[in-house]
Amino acid sequence: IWDKNELRGGGGPEQNGHPPATRPAVQEVEEDEDEEMTLKYGAKHVIMLFVPVTLCMAVVVATIKSVGFYTRKDGQRLIYTPFPEDTDTVGQRAVNSILNATIMITVIIVMTLVLVLLYKYRCYKVIHGWLFLSSLFLLFFFSYIYLQEVFKTYNVAMDYFTLVIIIWNFGVVGMMCIHWKGPLRLQQAYLIMISALMALVFIKYLPEWTAWLILAVISVYDLLAVLCPKGPLRILVETAQERNEPIFPALIYSSTMVWLVNMADTGGPRRESAEETQEAAAPEPAESPPPLSSPQDDGGFTPSWVSQQEHQLGQLQSTEETRRQIQQMPSARPPAEEDEEERGVKLGLGDFIFYSMLVGKAAASGDWNTTLACFVAILIGLCLTLLLLAIFKKALPALPISIFFGLVFYFATDNLVKPFMDKLALHQFYI
Amino acid sequence: MTAAVFFGCTFIAFGPAISLFLFTIAREPLRVIFLIAGAFFWLVSLLLSSLVWFISVQISNKESAAQQKGLLIFGVVLSVLLQETFRFGYYKLLKKANEGLLTLSQEETMPISIRQLAYVSGLGFGFMSGAFSVVNILADSAGPGTIGIHGDSQHYFLSSAFMTMAIILLHMFWGVVFFDACEKRCWWAVGLVVIVHLLVSCLTFQNPDYTATLVPAYVILFGMGVWAFYTAGGSLRNLKLCLTCKDKDFLLSNHRPR
Numbered sequence A: 001i002w003d004k005n006e007l008r009g010g011g012g013p014e015q016n017g018h019p020p021a022t023r024p025a026v027q028e029v030e031e032d033e034d035e036e037m038t039l040k041y042g043a044k045h046v047i048m049l050f051v052p053v054t055l056c057m058a059v060v061v062a063t064i065k066s067v068g069f070y071t072r073k074d075g076q077r078l079i080y081t082p083f084p085e086d087t088d089t090v091g092q093r094a095v096n097s098i099l100n101a102t103i104m105i106t107v108i109i110v111m112t113l114v115l116v117l118l119y120k121y122r123c124y125k126v127i128h129g130w131l132f133l134s135s136l137f138l139l140f141f142f143s144y145i146y147l148q149e150v151f152k153t154y155n156v157a158m159d160y161f162t163l164v165i166i167i168w169n170f171g172v173v174g175m176m177c178i179h180w181k182g183p184l185r186l187q188q189a190y191l192i193m194i195s196a197l198m199a200l201v202f203i204k205y206l207p208e209w210t211a212w213l214i215l216a217v218i219s220v221y222d223l224l225a226v227l228c229p230k231g232p233l234r235i236l237v238e239t240a241q242e243r244n245e246p247i248f249p250a251l252i253y254s255s256t257m258v259w260l261v262n263m264a265d266t267g268g269p270r271r272e273s274a275e276e277t278q279e280a281a282a283p284e285p286a287e288s289p290p291p292l293s294s295p296q297d298d299g300g301f302t303p304s305w306v307s308q309q310e311h312q313l314g315q316l317q318s319t320e321e322t323r324r325q326i327q328q329m330p331s332a333r334p335p336a337e338e339d340e341e342e343r344g345v346k347l348g349l350g351d352f353i354f355y356s357m358l359v360g361k362a363a364a365s366g367d368w369n370t371t372l373a374c375f376v377a378i379l380i381g382l383c384l385t386l387l388l389l390a391i392f393k394k395a396l397p398a399l400p401i402s403i404f405f406g407l408v409f410y411f412a413t414d415n416l417v418k419p420f421m422d423k424l425a426l427h428q429f430y431i
Numbered sequence B: 001m002t003a004a005v006f007f008g009c010t011f012i013a014f015g016p017a018i019s020l021f022l023f024t025i026a027r028e029p030l031r032v033i034f035l036i037a038g039a040f041f042w043l044v045s046l047l048l049s050s051l052v053w054f055i056s057v058q059i060s061n062k063e064s065a066a067q068q069k070g071l072l073i074f075g076v077v078l079s080v081l082l083q084e085t086f087r088f089g090y091y092k093l094l095k096k097a098n099e100g101l102l103t104l105s106q107e108e109t110m111p112i113s114i115r116q117l118a119y120v121s122g123l124g125f126g127f128m129s130g131a132f133s134v135v136n137i138l139a140d141s142a143g144p145g146t147i148g149i150h151g152d153s154q155h156y157f158l159s160s161a162f163m164t165m166a167i168i169l170l171h172m173f174w175g176v177v178f179f180d181a182c183e184k185r186c187w188w189a190v191g192l193v194v195i196v197h198l199l200v201s202c203l204t205f206q207n208p209d210y211t212a213t214l215v216p217a218y219v220i221l222f223g224m225g226v227w228a229f230y231t232a233g234g235s236l237r238n239l240k241l242c243l244t245c246k247d248k249d250f251l252l253s254n255h256r257p258r
Helices: A027-066 A090-120 A124-154 A160-179 A184-205 A208-227 A232-243 A259-264 A268-281 A303-328 A338-343 A349-364 A368-392 A400-427 B003-025 B029-058 B065-105 B114-141 B156-184 B187-206 B210-231 B236-243 B248-253
Strands: A252-254 A346-348
Touching: A027 A124, A027 A184, A027 A346, A027 A349, A027 A368, A027 B029, A090 A124, A090 A208, A090 A232, A124 A160, A124 A184, A160 A184, A184 A252, A184 A349, A208 A232, A208 A349, A208 A400, A252 A349, A346 A349, A349 A368, A349 A400, A368 A400, A368 B029, A368 B114, A400 B029, A400 B065, A400 B114, B003 B029, B003 B114, B003 B156, B029 B065, B029 B114, B065 B114, B065 B156, B065 B187, B114 B156, B156 B187, B156 B210, B187 B210
Parallel strands: none
Antiparallel strands: A252 A346
16 A cells, blocks of 8 residues: 655645646645545445455355365365474474464565566566466366365266366456456456455465464565565565556456556566466476475465565555545546546455455354454454555555454454353353 | 244344345445444454453353353343443544544535434444354254254244344444433433343343243333434324325435425
8 A cells, every 4th residue: 555646755745647846726625625535435445345355255255164175174285385284292383384384475575576576677578478377277277176176065967068168168258357358347256256266275275373374474574565665565666656657457356447457557467477377387397296295286376476466456455546536636637548447446366365264264163253253353454454544645555454353353252252152142141 | 953944033133134234324335334343343342251251261160050150141241331331432433533524524514424323333233243142043053953852942043033133123222322322411321221231131041931031122122212213303293204205305315206
């Protein structure tokens, strides 16, 4: 979450297409109107974010509760979390999970740095191809597995021919909607679906303590990477500003016309894909699994990839907001087509994924109270983040507050509220 | 237990609340946000009271059933008091936020009135309270089993659903009355709301004697409903105009011909 103006070196308040110095007179009026409109538009955009986040969480929770595959531990792990958690002692388990989380976060940091470097040296084609290949993999392979498990759960007899036709159509339409043009609602639906699929993969393949640690560490990393002056994400943002390019419209959920995103971006989405394809390519040749872990299940979709999204996306979210505020201010310049795009809100898919992962894990533990508590906590965190953005108008990360609330409420509800409510329900006491 | 029980109980418990949400709150983003914030405040109050109860259980004698029940009753009373405290806290927060917004925007009117906030926050409290009370029970009712096989009451699900509906609507009425009383500084009304809440919760101690629990609860619900109606500015005349579709203000604001 970042303010374009601040990075340009200060100057006057945000102006719509004019350098700050030229319009001092209308400054105050614009600020007042800005505040009022900020509130009205702010609330509308918060809701425009609430709805897709809620839908994604609903899909994940529904799947977790009905399809047993995603909660079953088959003993397989990602190559990024090689240490097992079914050890003899609690201490050993803690050490293993810390090591796993460390490996994961190191991978993420490295990937982010590679991303920044690729962006700096303008390797846009590499990134483009990578992103294309990774979303291809996600839309075909993971959704095939998902469909397979759903059929198994409901004991539906299905022949391969029909299945191939379904998956083919699903995948191709998805690729078109996400990377090219398509109806807005369809594109939004696809983005929600792939976020849900990623969250489900994480829930299945990350061991218990590792997953919670990773959530916590990712939030801290997000905070540091965005707020520290030498943070990679901040550097990324500043570079994009210098080049006057929109940052990473890739893999963002947008609530308005998205074809403009493809028009506007030159290198954004492509960047991410570079990483993913390289990641995906690497495990493929190394098919013989080392004794401790099996890489087959890792589709090359490193969580690092998605976390990068959310790093950027956290910023993107605010970027669009500040741009929207600017667009709403009166200006002599006729509104560009980008106005429609700016009026909407954009949220990173990484945020979707980690929020859904948290709520999905709460649902997997079996209790609906915990799930509801985490859901409300995450929504309130999102609200607060947007409020802070409106107040500070400065670079802020999108994950930490929500994940922090989510974690606090998960553990508190699971350990404190659950026994209390269970006892109350037993006696049918109402509070 | 069948799908009929599951769907029936769900709709009994949440029907009125969800209809209220869909017709009055869903279209206004600001109201939805304050609803969720209200739910969050209720959740925090529950968390605190669970923490206190949990600690008290850990230091108590776990073998004695009477002591455990006593602790549970203590937990219920504490929870009710904390809920009302948090309702007051939420009121204070909303007042401050509204004042801040007014000074910032320099407009004459607030984007959302304190009465709407009272309604929305009450409903938020109600949603969360109802959900926490009944969702696990509903989930169980969709699964296999026989209710009351060990001699307990057969009407467990149904009575839970009805009680939940009463609680949700009561929270909404309490919210309206509470905020209005705080605005007008009549603390006796605030105290009365707290006492009524305590009364309703203590009535449930008589479960599974459902006639002694549900009937008074619904009587109280009706009474609170009437009180809230008058507090919100309703009157018999308004009601008559509304029901016969002659209320000009309402029709004008909804752009409908008479």
